[in-house]
Amino acid sequence: MKLKASLILCFIIVLLTSAKQLVLTDYLNLPEIPFDYSINLPTYFTTNAQGGPPGAVTVLINTPVDNPITNDGATLGRVLFYDKNLSLNRTISCSSCHQQANGFSDLSVKSTGFLGGLTTRHAMTLIDAKYYQNGRFFWDERAATLEAQVLQPIQNEVEMGLTLSQISDRINEQPYYNQLFINAFGNNTVTTDRVSKALAQFVRSIESYQSKYDVGRATVNNPNANFPNFTAAENQGKNLFFTPPQNGGGGCAGCHATEAFAGIGAQNNGLDLNTSADQGQGQGRFKTGTLRNIELTAPYMHDGRFSTLEQVVEHYNSGVKAHPNLANRLKNANGTPIILNFTDAQKAALVSFLKTLTDNTIASEVRWSNPFVPCQADLSLSGNISSGTYKSSNAINLLNGSNQNSSNLNVNAGKYVEISVPFEVKTGTVFKAQIEGCN
Numbered sequence: 001m002k003l004k005a006s007l008i009l010c011f012i013i014v015l016l017t018s019a020k021q022l023v024l025t026d027y028l029n030l031p032e033i034p035f036d037y038s039i040n041l042p043t044y045f046t047t048n049a050q051g052g053p054p055g056a057v058t059v060l061i062n063t064p065v066d067n068p069i070t071n072d073g074a075t076l077g078r079v080l081f082y083d084k085n086l087s088l089n090r091t092i093s094c095s096s097c098h099q100q101a102n103g104f105s106d107l108s109v110k111s112t113g114f115l116g117g118l119t120t121r122h123a124m125t126l127i128d129a130k131y132y133q134n135g136r137f138f139w140d141e142r143a144a145t146l147e148a149q150v151l152q153p154i155q156n157e158v159e160m161g162l163t164l165s166q167i168s169d170r171i172n173e174q175p176y177y178n179q180l181f182i183n184a185f186g187n188n189t190v191t192t193d194r195v196s197k198a199l200a201q202f203v204r205s206i207e208s209y210q211s212k213y214d215v216g217r218a219t220v221n222n223p224n225a226n227f228p229n230f231t232a233a234e235n236q237g238k239n240l241f242f243t244p245p246q247n248g249g250g251g252c253a254g255c256h257a258t259e260a261f262a263g264i265g266a267q268n269n270g271l272d273l274n275t276s277a278d279q280g281q282g283q284g285r286f287k288t289g290t291l292r293n294i295e296l297t298a299p300y301m302h303d304g305r306f307s308t309l310e311q312v313v314e315h316y317n318s319g320v321k322a323h324p325n326l327a328n329r330l331k332n333a334n335g336t337p338i339i340l341n342f343t344d345a346q347k348a349a350l351v352s353f354l355k356t357l358t359d360n361t362i363a364s365e366v367r368w369s370n371p372f373v374p375c376q377a378d379l380s381l382s383g384n385i386s387s388g389t390y391k392s393s394n395a396i397n398l399l400n401g402s403n404q405n406s407s408n409l410n411v412n413a414g415k416y417v418e419i420s421v422p423f424e425v426k427t428g429t430v431f432k433a434q435i436e437g438c439n
C-alpha cells in the first residue's frame with residue numbers, strides 16, 4: 001500500500017514537471033495607466049528673467065500643432081525607441097546610440113551601426129530636442145522637423161538599414177504593437193507617419209529641469225544673482241557664462257541661450273580654419289545644441305574631437321580659428337577671433353558651472369527607460385513541453401536539439417517560438433536556443 005502510494009506520488013511529480021509551461025519572456029513592462037509625459041516646467045523656464053539672460057524657452061519650442069505629446073503616443077514612441085526589430089538584423093535600436101545612462105548620447109566618438117559600420121559624426125544628445133528655434137535636426141540641420149528626422153536613422157544604411165516599407169512590416173510582425181497603436185491613434189493601422197509622430201513625441205518628452213542649476217535658479221528672481229546652493233567657483237562660472245567677452249566674460253549665453261541653454265540656429269564656432277572635410281549646414285556651420293547635461297554627453301562637437309569640458313573651454317579661451325564664416329559673437333570688433341585670456345581659475349570655474357547643468361534624474365527616469373523585459377541569453381528546454389507560445393521580444397535562433405521533431409516547432413524570427421502541437425524532447429536531452437540581441 002505504502003509502495004503503491006509512493007509510486008503514484010512519483011508519477012504525479014513526473015507528470016507535473018514534464019507538463020510545465022515554459023514562458024521565455026514577456027515582451028514589455030508597461031504600467032496599466034500610461035506614465036504622465038507632460039512636464040510642469042518651473043515658471044522661470046517660460047518667463048523672461050529680470051536683469052538679462054537667460055530668456056524664456058518658449059520661443060524655442062518646435063512641437064508642431066498636429067503632434068502634441070500624449071501619454072499613449074509617447075508610450076508607443078518609447079517602445080519603438082527601444083525595439084531592435086527596427087534594424088535589419090534586429091541588433092540595434094535607437095537606444096544603442098542614444099543611451100539613457102549617457103544623456104541619450106554615446107560615449108564613443110562615432111557610433112556603431114547594425115553591421116558594425118561607424119556613423120560619420122558623434123551621436124547627439126536627445127535631451128531638450130524640443131527646444132530649438134528653427135526646429136531643424138542633425139548637426140547639419142538637414143532634417144526640417146523632428147518628425148522627419150526620426151525615420152532617417154531607421155533607413156540609414158549604417159545605422160539601422162531598413163526600407164520605409166519594411167518599417168511597417170516589422171511593426172506588424174510584433175504582437176505587442178496592436179494595442180499600443182490603438183491606444184495612441186484610435187486604431188491599429190501602422191503607418192510610417194504614425195511611427196514618426198510617436199517617436200517624435202517620445203524624444204520631445206525628454207527634458208532636463210532638475211539640475212543643481214534649477215535648484216538654485218528657483219530661489220532667485222534674477223539669474224545673474226549668486227545662487228545660494230552654488231560654490232563660489234560655480235557662481236563665478238555662471239557669471240563668465242552669461243557675461244559678454246567685452247565685459248570680461250565668455251559670452252556663452254549668446255549662442256547657448258535660454259533656460260534650455262540651446263541655440264537658435266547653426267553657427268561656426270571656429271573649430272577649424274578649413275571645413276572642407278565637413279561643411280555641416282553649409283560653410284562650416286553646425287547646430288548649436290543644448291548644454292544641459294553636457295557633463296554626461298562627452299565627447300564634444302560634431303566630430304567628438306574634445307573628450308573633456310576643459311578642452312572645450314580652452315577652445316573658446318584660446319583656440320577659436322579665423323574661419324571666413326566665423327560667428328560674429330566669436331570675433332573682436334576688428335574681425336579677428338576672440339581670445340578670452342581666462343586664468344586657470346576662471347576656466348575651472350566655467351567648467352564647474354557647466355556641470356551644474358546635469359540633471360541626474362534623467363538616467364533613472366522610468367518613463368524614458370527600456371520597457372522590454374530583459375531577455376535571457378540561452379534557453380534550455382527539457383522534458384515534454386506542452387503546446388503553447390513561448391514569447392520573446394527578440395529573434396530566436398535554434399542552435400541544437402536532439403530528438404526533436406522540428407516540423408512541430410515553428411520559429412518566427414523576431415516574433416516568438418510557437419509550439420503548435422505537443423513537442424517532445426526525450427528526458428535528459430536539452431534543446432538550446434539563443435535569443436538574439438541580448439547583451
Ligand code: HEC
Nearest residue numbers: 094097111112113119121122123124137138139150153159
Ligand atoms: C548607429 C547609431 C544611431 C542610431 C541607431 C540612431 N541614432 Fe540618432 N543620431 C546618431 C548620430 C551619429 C547622430 C548625428 C548625425 C548627424 O548629425 O549627421 C544622430 C542624431 C539624432 C538626432 C538629432 C538630434 C538633434 O538635436 O538634432 C535625433 C533626434 C536622433 N538621432 C534620434 C534617433 C532616433 C529616434 C533613432 C531611432 C529611430 C536614432 N536616432 C537611432 C546615431 C544614431
Ligand code: HEC
Nearest residue numbers: 250251252255267269286287288300301302312316327329
Ligand atoms: C557663436 C555661437 C557660440 C558661442 C558664443 C559659444 N558656442 Fe558653444 N557651440 C556653438 C556651436 C555652433 C557648437 C557646435 C559646433 C560643432 O559641433 O561643430 C557648440 C558646441 C559647444 C559644446 C559641445 C556641445 C556638444 O554637444 O558636443 C560645448 C560644451 C560648448 N559649445 C560650450 C560653450 C561655452 C562654454 C561657451 C562660452 C565660452 C560657448 N560654447 C560659446 C556655438 C557657440
